[in-house]
Amino acid sequence: MEKELIKSLIIEYQDFALNQDFITRPFSLEDKANYVFVGLRRSGKSYLMYQQIHHLIQEGHSIEEICYINFEDDRLVGLQLNDLEQIKRAYEEMFTYKPIFFLDEIQLIPSWEKFTRRLVDTGYQVYVTGSNAQMLSSEIATTLGGRFLIQEVYPYSFSEYLQAQQISLEKNWQFKPSVRSQVARSFNDYFHQGALPELLLFKDKRSWLRSLYQKIFFGDLIARYEIRNVNAMRLLIKKLAESVKQPSSYTRLANIISTAGAKVGTQTIIDYINYTEESWLIFSINNFASRFAEKESNKKYYFLDNGILSLFLFDPETSLLENQVAIQLKKIYGEQLYFYNQNIEIDFLIPDEGLAIQVSYSLQDPETEKREIGALLKADAFLHLKRMMIITRDEKRTIQVQERTIEVVPIWEWILTPSPHKSSV
Known part of the structure; x- marks a missing residue:
């Protein structure tokens, strides 16, 4: 890749990050730590990067110390591991600072973790984002060697959603009819349409959600994992959406999908569910009462966002209610749920x-x-x-x-x- 193009992108992204508006989210990062931000597409990982960049500037850093690159930029398509070193060299030819790296959606670059580990080993501070939980796999965790902290990023909480709509909750707001009505209306939208931050920018929210789901389905699942039985994966996700309130075993799911015309074995279902969880589309919880084997094979599955779940449901109210509760509990209690x-x-x-x-x-x-x-x-x-x-x-x-x-x-x-x-x- 041409070094002059890289230099122009570094300057362009510095200006871009400096001028971004965002809702300040309630998280704090260790000053000297390196971070991996992970989560569903459009859950706000990039905006957390912008927030941290603004925080560093408020702490006395210069924007010229920031090397922010978004690897979803079409001008960076086809980048390989060696090109990452070119980015570092291009920055060093322009500035005398030791840069703080913000590498957005870096999982698109093969073997990215080798480069980031070398940066950290040589004293650079690094923040990276990715939509795929494979970034937390044992192989990559071993390569990173405990050098990064993991920050999971979920869609907006309801309080953040209200803040984004400029609705403030003062003391005793529950007893003010006008505010209470505003909250009720906003929650109805939050409940049915989900809480992905970018969604608030669009009037036709359902079309935006459909488009996002298609990108997740074909980009984060079908293309990334080279899935040939596209119909089986499509039916599996639909069935998981229809069954969010009920435990589902791998064997039962395989039988249902095979009966629907997409012949598939139990091991394939296990793989497909793992892929879907790795892409942050769904998450699972275990049965506390079961033996270990049953905990692994008979789980309940929920979607990371109510808006995406609603795309699959005709009469969604009860399913959306339990799914929203599951999301909130997962955020609070994690693996204890x-x-x-x-x-x-x-x-x-x-x-x-x-x-x-x-x-x-x-x-x-x-x-x-x-x-x-x-x-x-x-x-x-x-x-x-x-x-x-x-x-x-x-x-x-x-x-x-x-x-x-x-x-x-x-x-x-x-x-x-x-x-x-x-x-x-």
């Missing part, structure tokens, strides 16, 4: 916290209320829970039963309640 399914069904269980959560769109039906309360009380009998909750769409009350308290909380209020645990952005 489970479901429980053995004689009783508990939607979400955090054993370390003694917390069990049921998700029910409404408790107006007495049979529904009886079922949800009964499951929690049975779980409490042998798990000795500290806290039991039922998250609904709009209902709020407290249930006292058998000297125990069960909190019934509307999702929009629960999702705005600060967690005592540090969550990913």
Whole structure:
């Protein structure tokens, strides 16, 4: 690649990063650490880079110390490992600073981790982003040798979503009808359309979501993993979307998809699900009650964004509700999050916290209320829970039963309640 083009890109990207507007997100980075930002496409990883660049400038650094490169730029198509060294040399011919590298979507360059490790080994500070969780694979983790910290980046939280719409929540806002109505309207959009930051810029949000999904499907899945049975992958994702509330085994999924006309084996399903998780389209949680083998083979699957999930559903309300709760819990508790399914069904269980959560769109039906309360009380009998909750769409009350308290909380209020645990952005 021509060095003069690289130099012009370095200057262009310095100006670009300096003039970016963004919503400040609640995360803090270690001053001297190197970071890998990972997450779903368009979840805001690049904007976290811009935020960190502005933070460094506020701390006294010059924009000329920043070497930011976006590898999705069409002018950089076809770059190889050796070209990364050319970028470093081009910068050093222009400036006397030791640069701070911001390498955006660097997973597009084969063997990128070798270059970044060498940078860190020779004393450079480096930030990288990527849409593929293979950046966290054991091979790359070994190559990076513990030199990078991992920052998972999720779509907007609801509080960030409100901030992006310039809705501020002052003390006792719940008791102000006009503000409460604004929050309710915004949550309805957040609930159905998802929380990818760039989505707010578009009027036709569903078309934008369809376009993004197609890019993830054909770019991050089909092309990257060289998948030949495209129809099987398409049917698998559709089936996972339709089954977010139910555990699914690999064998059952293979049988369903084969019956639908896309003949596929269990091992292929295992591979396809791994690819889909690695691309940050979905995540899974295990059954706390199962033996190890069943934990691995019989999981519940959720989508990282409600807007993408909604593309697959005709009557989405109950599925979107549980999916939104799953996203929030995953951000807070990570690998500590489970479901429980053995004689009783508990939607979400955090054993370390003694917390069990049921998700029910409404408790107006007495049979529904009886079922949800009964499951929690049975779980409490042998798990000795500290806290039991039922998250609904709009209902709020407290249930006292058998000297125990069960909190019934509307999702929009629960999702705005600060967690005592540090969550990913």
